[in-house]
Amino acid sequence: MNLQAVPDAPRHEWVIRPMQFTDLEAVAALEARTFTLPWSLAIFHGQLARESGICLVCEDARAIVGYLIADMFVDVWHLMNLCVAEEVRRQHIASRLLEAYFAVTERRGHRGHTLEVRASNGPAIELYRSFGFVSTGVRPGYYSDDREDAVIMWKDWEGDTA
Template identity: 75%
Template sequence: MTVRSCEGDGFQRRLVRAMQFTDLEAVVAIERETFTLPWSLAVFSGQLGRPGGIALVCEVDGETVAYLVADMFVDVWHLMNLSVREDCRRRHIASELLESYFSITELRSHRGHTLEVRASNTGAIDLYRSFGFVTTGVRPGYYSDDHEDAVIMWKDWEGETA
């Protein structure tokens, strides 16, 4: 697969859309470059097949460079995965994915949103805070590779309950 860079001043057409099975090669490549405990192709495929779940990608000039995966459990949305290819970061791509995610989740009544993030991942924590998430707890030693703590974050639903 030929991969173009996000760097440079050329025209960049950006599109957030639903993830398709044809995105999975690029998604899994980004996942493996990003995380020490990456999701497998089978896990992404399973998520894509789940009715009611959310799987979005951002493409830049036709190339899949970022993704977000979330699912509703009981009445809470779980933001399960968010990643932007390294050369495409700090261009507000994650912010666009999160904005799309919140506009989709607004359509259905729920209590709020939760996620877990590595305690050392201050960039992601800052991003989530800017979207209204607050820290509500810590899961000590949550990550199986290095036993780093997970920070639990929460955001109340701002819509009207039924």
């Protein structure tokens, strides 16, 4: 079915599902619209090809409106990318992507989750705090375009250790 031929399809019926290679052009386009240092299509491709990773998208009947990418390095999950289209922010799409991510990762033993976020990115820092991340340090001048600092955030594993 050609989804573009359904003009009245509800925009609010969001679905979270695993990212596919066929999603990558749309994902990279959203990335390029959002970030000053966007990942290239090749970086997304390489990340999706890694078996250890988790790559999720959120879509409605018309388009991909968000995505999340994470990977396990040694015994720590790294939340590497999270993005929601500007026109649908503050509708808990990022929260749903994070809930889906935790539903998978909390079933597998590990030490915890870490991420880096621009020091000026109040919305993202607030979001991560609301999920239990705490600031544990700063990487000075981490971002190559304007040398902004990165805040390092951490969240302990809360899965079942029994």
